[in-house]
Amino acid sequence: MNEIKRQLNKKMGSTSKRSEQVMAKVNVRKRQKQPFKKSNRLYYATFVIFLAMITLTILVMNPWSLNDFSQTTPTVPVDEEIKETIEELPLQKYFKEDGDVAYFLGMGNEYAGFTETTTWLSDEYVEILEDNTGAVMQKVYRIKTDAIELVYEEIMEFEKKSFTLTQLNQLDPIQTIIKLPVKDGFTFEGQAMSYPVKLITPYKEYDNLVQITKEIEGGKNYFYYDNGDGLVAKQFITNDGHEILSLLGSINELPTINKEKVISFKNTLNNTVEEIPFYQLTFLNQLLLYKYEADNFELTYEPLFTDKDTEIGVFKYNCLEQYCENAFVKRLGEDITFGSLVWGKLQSFKLSPNYENILMSITLDEYYEDTLLPRAMLHVLNIDKMEVNLPSSKQDYFTHPWYPIFHYEWIDDKTIQAEVPDIENYESPTIYKWRQTKQQKTKIIEVSLPY
Amino acid sequence: MMLSDEQAFQQVMETYSDYLLRIAFLYVKDWQVAEDIVQDSFLSYYVKFEQFEERASLKTYLVRIVINKSKDYLKSWTYRKQQLTNHFFQTKIDPQKMLQQAERLDIAEAILQLPIPLREVIVHYYYEELSVLEVASLLRISDNTVKTRMRRARQLLKEKLSSEEWEVLANE
Numbered sequence: 001m002n003e004i005k006r007q008l009n010k011k012m013g014s015t016s017k018r019s020e021q022v023m024a025k026v027n028v029r030k031r032q033k034q035p036f037k038k039s040n041r042l043y044y045a046t047f048v049i050f051l052a053m054i055t056l057t058i059l060v061m062n063p064w065s066l067n068d069f070s071q072t073t074p075t076v077p078v079d080e081e082i083k084e085t086i087e088e089l090p091l092q093k094y095f096k097e098d099g100d101v102a103y104f105l106g107m108g109n110e111y112a113g114f115t116e117t118t119t120w121l122s123d124e125y126v127e128i129l130e131d132n133t134g135a136v137m138q139k140v141y142r143i144k145t146d147a148i149e150l151v152y153e154e155i156m157e158f159e160k161k162s163f164t165l166t167q168l169n170q171l172d173p174i175q176t177i178i179k180l181p182v183k184d185g186f187t188f189e190g191q192a193m194s195y196p197v198k199l200i201t202p203y204k205e206y207d208n209l210v211q212i213t214k215e216i217e218g219g220k221n222y223f224y225y226d227n228g229d230g231l232v233a234k235q236f237i238t239n240d241g242h243e244i245l246s247l248l249g250s251i252n253e254l255p256t257i258n259k260e261k262v263i264s265f266k267n268t269l270n271n272t273v274e275e276i277p278f279y280q281l282t283f284l285n286q287l288l289l290y291k292y293e294a295d296n297f298e299l300t301y302e303p304l305f306t307d308k309d310t311e312i313g314v315f316k317y318n319c320l321e322q323y324c325e326n327a328f329v330k331r332l333g334e335d336i337t338f339g340s341l342v343w344g345k346l347q348s349f350k351l352s353p354n355y356e357n358i359l360m361s362i363t364l365d366e367y368y369e370d371t372l373l374p375r376a377m378l379h380v381l382n383i384d385k386m387e388v389n390l391p392s393s394k395q396d397y398f399t400h401p402w403y404p405i406f407h408y409e410w411i412d413d414k415t416i417q418a419e420v421p422d423i424e425n426y427e428s429p430t431i432y433k434w435r436q437t438k439q440q441k442t443k444i445i446e447v448s449l450p451y
Numbered sequence: 452m453m454l455s456d457e458q459a460f461q462q463v464m465e466t467y468s469d470y471l472l473r474i475a476f477l478y479v480k481d482w483q484v485a486e487d488i489v490q491d492s493f494l495s496y497y498v499k500f501e502q503f504e505e506r507a508s509l510k511t512y513l514v515r516i517v518i519n520k521s522k523d524y525l526k527s528w529t530y531r532k533q534q535l536t537n538h539f540f541q542t543k544i545d546p547q548k549m550l551q552q553a554e555r556l557d558i559a560e561a562i563l564q565l566p567i568p569l570r571e572v573i574v575h576y577y578y579e580e581l582s583v584l585e586v587a588s589l590l591r592i593s594d595n596t597v598k599t600r601m602r603r604a605r606q607l608l609k610e611k612l613s614s615e616e617w618e619v620l621a622n623e
Binding site: 003007008010011012015016018019022023025029319320321343364367 | 461469482485486489495497523562567574577
C-alpha cells in the first residue's frame with residue numbers, strides 16, 4: 001500500500017460502523033422507493049394477499065394477540081450507537097468567573113453580538129446578564145449535582161431583580177441547560193448532547209466543547225459550552241437556512257478589529273495585483289477578520305464595465321471548478337460599495353437601456369443520473385442603489401439557478417424577457433425528461449422590475 | 452424486487468459501502484454528509500437495479516454517482532453558507548482518532564486541504580490506485596488534464612510538506 005493511501009486510511013479510521021448505519025438507513029428508506037420492475041404489480045399483489053391471509057389466520061386463531069404481533073415485528077436499528085462517557089467534569093466550570101465580562105461577536109442580525117456579565121450569587125446560583133444593545137436579559141442558573149437549570153429569565157426593565165437564597169431555592173426550573181452524564185448522544189428534555197466538539201472562536205480554539213442542540217419553532221438552536229469558559233458560542237439556524245451566530249470574542253477586554261490588515265487580489269482585466277484594507281470587503285464574513293488566513297484565500301476581481309469614474313465589477317472567491325462566490329461591487333476611487341452576493345458562474349450580462357440596472361445570467365449546472373442539467377438564474381442589480389432589483393412575479397427565475405435560461409433581453413428600462421423551458425417545475429427529473437424530448441418546447445416569460 | 456435480487460443488492464451494499472463512504476468523505480470532508488451521499492447513491496442504484504446487471508463495472512458506476520452527488524453537495528447553497536462559518540464550527544472529535552493522530556498524518560492532511568479538482572485526481576490515482584487513463588475516464592476529463600492537475604497538486608503538496616515528507620511522496 002502506498003504511503004498516501006496508508007495515511008488517508010489512517011486519518012479516516014474505521015468506517016465499518018458507519019457502513020452498517022448507512023445500510024440500515026438504506027433498507028428503511030428503500031421500502032418507500034421501489035425499484036422499477038415489470039413484475040412489481042404481481043409481486044405486490046401476491047404480497048398483499050399473503051399478508052391478508054396471515055392477518056386473517058391470526059385473527060381467527062387469537063383475536064387478542066394483535067398487539068403481541070405488532071411488537072414482534074422486527075425493527076431496523078438506526079443510530080442506536082452511543083459512545084462511552086468520556087469524563088465527568090464539575091458543573092460549576094460551565095460558567096465563567098465571578099465578575100467576568102465576555103464580549104460575543106455576532107452575525108446574522110444586529111443583536112447577534114452581546115456582552116455577557118457573570119455574577120456568582122452563591123455556590124449554587126449564577127446570574128448572567130446578556131446585553132445585546134437592544135435589551136438586557138437577566139438569567140439565573142441553579143447548579144445541581146447532576147444538572148444545570150435555568151430558573152429565572154426576564155428582560156431587565158430598569159434595574160436587575162435581586163433574590164435572597166430562600167427565594168432562589170423556591171424558583172421552579174424553566175429548562176435544563178446541561179445534564180450529566182456528559183456523553184455523546186445523550187438526550188434530555190428534547191435536547192441532544194454532542195461531545196467532544198471542536199470549535200474555533202475569535203477568542204480561543206476549543207477541543208472539548210459540549211454542544212447542546214434544541215429544536216424550537218422555526219429552527220434549531222445550538223449552544224456550545226466549555227468546561228472552564230462556560231458558554232463560548234450559540235447559533236440559531238432557521239428552517240429556511242438563515243443563520244444567527246454569536247461567538248466569544250474576548251473576556252474582560254474589548255475585542256479589536258485589525259484595520260491595518262490588507263488583502264491582495266488579482267485584477268483579471270490587466271493582470272495586476274492590487275491591495276485593499278480587508279475590512280472594506282463587507283461581503284466577507286467579518287468574523288473572518290479574526291481567523292483570516294491569507295495563504296488559503298484566493299480573491300480575484302473582474303471589472304464588468306466603467307461609466308465615468310464608477311466601475312462595476314465582481315470579486316470572486318471560494319471557487320470550486322468554474323463556480324465561485326460572486327460579490328458584485330461598485331468602485332469609485334478607493335471606495336467599494338457592495339451590491340450582492342451570488343454563488344455560481346457569471347455567464348453574461350446586459351445593461352438596461354437607461355444604464356440604471358445590470359441584468360446578469362448566472363449558471364450553476366447540476367449532475368443528474370450522469371447527465372449534466374443546465375441551470376441558471378437572472379440577477380438584476382440596481383447600479384445607483386447597489387441592491388438587488390427583484391421583480392414581484394416569477395421570482396423562481398431570479399432567486400436561485402433553478403431553470404435552464406436560453407436567452408434574455410431588455411424590452412425597456414424596466415421590462416425583461418427570457419426564453420425558458422416550458423415545464424411545470426424545476427425538479428431534476430422534470431428537466432431531465434424535458435431534455436430527452438425531441439421538441440424541447442420553450443416559452444417566453446416577461447417580468448417588470450420595481451425600479 | 453425478488454429475494455435473490457434483494458440478496459444481491461445487500462451484497463452490493465456490503466461490498467462497496469465502506470469504500471464509497473471513504474470516497475465521499477475525501478470529497479466533502481464531513482462524515483455525516485458522506486453517509487447521506489452514500490445512502491442516496493445506493494437508493495439511486497436500487498431504483499434502477501435491474502438496468503445495471505450487465506454493467507461492466509458496477510464499482511465505477513457507483514463511484515461516479517458518489518462523485519456527482521459529492522460535487523452537487525459542494526456546489527449547493529447549504530454548503531457554501533456553511534463554508535464561511537466552518538472556520539469556526541468544526542466536526543465532532545473522535546477521541547480514538549485523536550490518539551491515532553498522535554502519529555503525524557501530514558500528507559493526508561495536506562491532501563485534504565487541496566482544492567477539489569486537484570484533490571480528486573490525487574485521490575483516484577493514489578487512493579483508488581487507478582491509472583491516469585482510468586482517472587480521466589472516471590472524471591470525464593482528458594488524460595492531459597489529469598496530468599496537469601497531478602503536476603499542480605504535487606507542486607502545492609511540495610510547498611506544504613517538509614522535505615522528508617515530500618521525499619516519501621516523490622517516490623510514490
